[in-house]
Amino acid sequence: MMNFEIAVYGLGVMGSSLAKNLISKGFRTALFGKSQAERERFETQGDYTVFSTEEEMVKSLKSPRVIFMMVTAGSVVDHVIESLLPILEKGDILIDGGNSHFKDTQRRCNALLEKGIHFLGVGVSGGEKGALIGPSMMVGGSKEAWNFCGHILEKMAAKVDDEYCCNYLGKEGAGHYVKMVHNGIEYAMIQLIADTYSVMKRGLHLTHQEITEIFTRWKNTELNGYLIDITPEVLGKNDADGQPLIEKILDVAQQKGTGSWTLEEAIARGVYVPTICESVFARYFSVDRQLRQEGSQILKAATKAMTLENYEEKLKDALYLSMIVSYAQGIALMKKASDDYGWEIDLPLAVSLWREGCIIRSGLLKDITKALKESDKNILFSKSFGDLGKYQQALREVSAATVEAGVAVPTMISVISYYDYCRTEKMNVDIVQGLRDCFGAHTYERIDMAGSFHTDWVEGEE
Numbered sequence: 001m002m003n004f005e006i007a008v009y010g011l012g013v014m015g016s017s018l019a020k021n022l023i024s025k026g027f028r029t030a031l032f033g034k035s036q037a038e039r040e041r042f043e044t045q046g047d048y049t050v051f052s053t054e055e056e057m058v059k060s061l062k063s064p065r066v067i068f069m070m071v072t073a074g075s076v077v078d079h080v081i082e083s084l085l086p087i088l089e090k091g092d093i094l095i096d097g098g099n100s101h102f103k104d105t106q107r108r109c110n111a112l113l114e115k116g117i118h119f120l121g122v123g124v125s126g127g128e129k130g131a132l133i134g135p136s137m138m139v140g141g142s143k144e145a146w147n148f149c150g151h152i153l154e155k156m157a158a159k160v161d162d163e164y165c166c167n168y169l170g171k172e173g174a175g176h177y178v179k180m181v182h183n184g185i186e187y188a189m190i191q192l193i194a195d196t197y198s199v200m201k202r203g204l205h206l207t208h209q210e211i212t213e214i215f216t217r218w219k220n221t222e223l224n225g226y227l228i229d230i231t232p233e234v235l236g237k238n239d240a241d242g243q244p245l246i247e248k249i250l251d252v253a254q255q256k257g258t259g260s261w262t263l264e265e266a267i268a269r270g271v272y273v274p275t276i277c278e279s280v281f282a283r284y285f286s287v288d289r290q291l292r293q294e295g296s297q298i299l300k301a302a303t304k305a306m307t308l309e310n311y312e313e314k315l316k317d318a319l320y321l322s323m324i325v326s327y328a329q330g331i332a333l334m335k336k337a338s339d340d341y342g343w344e345i346d347l348p349l350a351v352s353l354w355r356e357g358c359i360i361r362s363g364l365l366k367d368i369t370k371a372l373k374e375s376d377k378n379i380l381f382s383k384s385f386g387d388l389g390k391y392q393q394a395l396r397e398v399s400a401a402t403v404e405a406g407v408a409v410p411t412m413i414s415v416i417s418y419y420d421y422c423r424t425e426k427m428n429v430d431i432v433q434g435l436r437d438c439f440g441a442h443t444y445e446r447i448d449m450a451g452s453f454h455t456d457w458v459e460g461e462e
């Protein structure tokens, strides 16, 4: 009987970091790795208790057992659960810390509850380093499990002042949903940085050195945040020959799928997230290099060179509004999902978990949390960010300059479209309704009377 408080199942990069994090916080932690290589790598690093069978690992735990699974999302999670189930007891707790799809988490939660096992789906953000020193953790699933072991998760997490960036957000897949949206916003923010880089490089023809210096200066402005912090690091890295490494990286982006899930969900919920959408499609479109290479020979380029006075300030302002709009789209999606799925997610709380530890952490999140505490309206309407007028003007000028000069930055341009849609009192879909009714008798509603109407639009036609 070793009475370990918690076990970490899976000693890959993230599992190892989380295990070390738990141990450093003083929790008696049992470790389990399926592969011998994983176990040996760990054992040679210090005085760790690494089990080679699931039975031994489970037996070493205090009751109720708490097992933190950090394995590849997807069917592997189901296989691990299946292999653990026969050796668990009613009341035991399974935690899934991977990037699982929230619907899988929902299914697992309900299926395990029938067997008396409590399940938590935890979105963990912060990469390898965050997992080691303090990630952001978005928790969903069994409230009873959270009440029992939430204090352990809290101590693993990053902190802002006295608040942990870890909390319970709702039943079933609520935690993994919030993590999925976090990743959708992450895609948008990354692509917006890339678009801004494109304006500097392909539009304004700044040197690599100049671009790196601008991003370095922005670290200490209202743009401050993790992704802005690491951009000059990535730009400043040289290859062995002394040339910028970034210029040798193939322009084909990879993805593991969470951005696409966000988009699929946005469509399912009917929530407009054009910036997340463009950022996801930028990665898909990047894959077809041949099309782009042919297109660059066949399609005519713009004839005007880019002009943008005071470009450093304008690009900073444009990017600032773009970041706010990226958060706004993700938050709107979480709100709708929470209503539709009945999760009752506390939005200011969910967003406050992103203030530290995660990839999309930024200075803006303090104001966004404040805005959401004051009102659950779209955060663009909040006074928390001051007057957005100057920023939208800058974004208009930058966007117009890119269109004129033919620099493709659809993610950036989607931001100004979103902003303008949000301020469009009367949309042009009145014509959409008219056309639908004309060709298909789909009917329309009127502003001056209630009901559903059909008109014979074309004279002489039935």
Ligand code: 6PG
Pocket (backbone or CB within 6 Å): 099, 124, 125, 126, 127, 183, 186, 254, 255, 256, 257, 258, 259, 358, 359
């Ligand atoms: C995090 C990250 C992490 C990872 C994503 C995105 O919050 O720590 O979001 O989960 O970077 O899986 O990966 P892709 O860009 O490969 O989709």
